[in-house]
Amino acid sequence: MFELKSRDAAGRIGALTIRGRKIETPLLLPVINPSIQQIEPKEMQKMGFEGVITNSYIIKRDEELRELALEKGVHKLLDFDGLVMTDSGSYQLSEYGSVEVGPEEIVEFQKSIGSDIGVILDIPTPPDVGLEKAEKDVAETQKRAVNSVPLKGDMLLCGTVQGSTYPALRERAAKGIGGLDFDIHAIGGVVPLMSDYRFGELVDVVMSANRHLPGDKPVHLFGCGHPMLFALACAMGCDIFDSAAYALYAKDGRYITPRGTLRLKEIREFPCSCPVCSSTTPQEVREMGERGRADALQRHNLYVSIEEIKRVKQAIHEGSLFELVEARAKSHPYLLDGFKRFLKYDIEHLDPVTKSSAFFYTGPDSLKRAEVKRHLGRLGRIGQGETLVLLPDANKPYSKTYGVTSTKEHHICIASPVFGIIPLVVEDVYPLTQHERPSELDREQVELLKSCAEDYAKDFKKIMVHRDLEFLGIEGEFFDDASVFSKDRRAAENVELKLRAIADYQFGSGAGEALMRGATAKWARTDRIRSVYSGSELIATLRAHDGFLTLTP
Known part of the structure; x- marks a missing residue:
């Protein structure tokens, strides 16, 4: 069962019920190597991680691990009482081309070792393969999915959407996986896109899949473990992430931040106040032995990752996820590519019509937000009088600032640099009063004003324009004093x-x-x-x- 608690953009705060335990999403699962545990899962739990993910294929291949897991369960194997998700060996399949286990066999094994969430053995298809190969892999994954679902028992089962970099194929695969009785859906085959910073294509892949998956199930974006991506991924509708990056990057001397990755050898001051960074200096970490250095970096990488998940959750709760996504996007040109690609998709039907925080205009991209598109789409619903009266943007509420109100004769509107046209009759509706902007206008705002005013004015017999709005180029009668339209608001x-x-x-x-x-x-x-x-x-x-x-x- 997946219960939605809060939304912003396509991002969600949810509660996933697993064997009587409720786990909140967005959820980040550190990847645990069952053979090598430099930081124990129960220590990760103290950091704030509610679950981990480990590889059932590795456990099955290792006789000692297999026997212990079958006898005592995967939770005892890892000495962890939180959520344990197990992968099926798809990563090994993508790396080595084959695995020594069958698709039904690995699902049964995951169930037998007490995994909370199991994963089907899908066929991971990398980017840029030929269409024929990608279609063949999707067909095989769908066949395996159909055969795996009846085997899940009381274990939650995750079905993976493949399809390489073909949006239409991703859509078809999502419809197939989404039509089966999975508890969680996943988007796979995207690690190479993230590794190569092909974030525009990543957005196409995720959005193509997500808009055809049922909205009442969480979505796992496999391999998404860098915090710079969490806000964007959540805004696209992803709920669960897994991170091997915390360990892989640490081994390579890399230090993760929400804005990107730094090399330890180049850091002079730690831009972080986690327990590691507040108790050591970069030089002290550099002087540690290889194991100590990797341990310190792993811990920092985990702390900064869970911190970003919490930051994303707070942004969703307060309705400011877009601002966080935009801030993160401006940390890297390729991430900005992904953000701009995301803006081309229509998520208005997913974005809440009202939020607890004000709408902040932070730049031209704000004009592409769902709130602006929704308002412009609803303008035509409102009945109009014979005369359009246009007033400049001012302190809100506008009717009190100007001391005017709309009547059957005069349809008074504000020329808004954020929402184009705001009829006074609906000024109180969110976010038409509940928004803020800088005083200086961007070129795109001026273009919006001109196009909206011209389009809106077409249906009026008479147009009256405040002289401060002459730059709009609207033909009509100009005036200086708005008080001539003063009427009794309570009539x-x-x-x-x-x-x-x-x-x-x-x-x-x-x-x-x-x-x-x-x-x-x-x-x-x-x-x-x-x-x-x-x-x-x-x-x-x-x-x-x-x-x-x-x-x-």
Whole structure:
């Protein structure tokens, strides 16, 4: 069972129930070599890791490990009482071309050693192979998946989506895997893309698969272990990650940060305050023996990785995941490629319509966010008067700053450098008031203003434009003083006009006529509408924090 708790972009906070235990996602699983454990799993648990992943194929091939795992279980083998996921040998298959185990046999083995989550023995297909080879591998993986599902018992089973770098094939594979009774879905065959910093292609692979996988199951992005990728991967809808990087990088003298990787030999000051970095200096670590140096780097790499997972979780909770993804993307040009590719995908249906934090404009890429696209798509739902009145952006709430309100005669709008056009009748709806931007405009903002104003003005008989907006190039009557449009905000006809507009904007064209005809309102002490009535019957409330209507059952 996978329960969603919070969302932002396509990112999710979830609770995965495994044998009575609830594990929260996003979840990072350090890769454990069952033969060599420099840092014990139970020590990782103290660092904040709720689970680990180990290789059942290695365990099965080693007689001593196999017998111990079969007798006492994989948890006892690792001396770890948290979640244990086991891989099936697909990595060895990709590295060496073959494995000495059958696909059904390895699923049965994972179940027999008490793995919490097992993985099918899929055929990992690397990037850039021929289409015929990739299709053949996908077909074989699907066949193995069909045969593996009935064997899982009470073990959660993970089915892997392959398809190389062919988006259409990834989509087809996702539909096939997603149609089976798996508990977790995975996206595999992507480590070479990450290793070569081909993040644009990585985004295409992940998005092609994820949009065809069921939304009620977590998604594991195999091999994603560098924290610089966690925010982007979560924004694409991935929930579980595994990291061998913490150990592999440490062995090679590499120091992981959320912005990239540093060489220990080049570090003068540790840019981190984890227990390792706050108790030693780079020079002291360099002077350690090989094992001590690797141990220190492994610990740091683990600390910084779990810290980034926590940072991503907090960003999802507060609705600021996009800002975190953007910040991480600007740490490397190729990661920025991936971010810009991600912006081309439509995730509006996944992104929450309201959030607990304000919308921050941080640059031109903010104009491609789901919130902006959603608003522009809903503008056409709102009924319009005969005369369009355009006012410059100002302090919010706009109606109080200007002392004006829309009427049947004058449809007053703000020319917004973030949302294009904001009709005053819906200004209270998130995030039209709940957003912030720098005072200086980017070129892209000016272009948005011009295109939105021109398009929106087409359906009006008369257009009146504040003189500060002459740069928009809109033909109309110019004015300097907005106070000429000052009207009583609480007049019955103006209140009904506003309520109709909010209903249309929120629910769709025609909702205002159906729900708000003749509606009246009671006002809160904050001078905002709080309760909506039809006669003496309470029909809705207007939520103070986001301006949305909550209909009375």
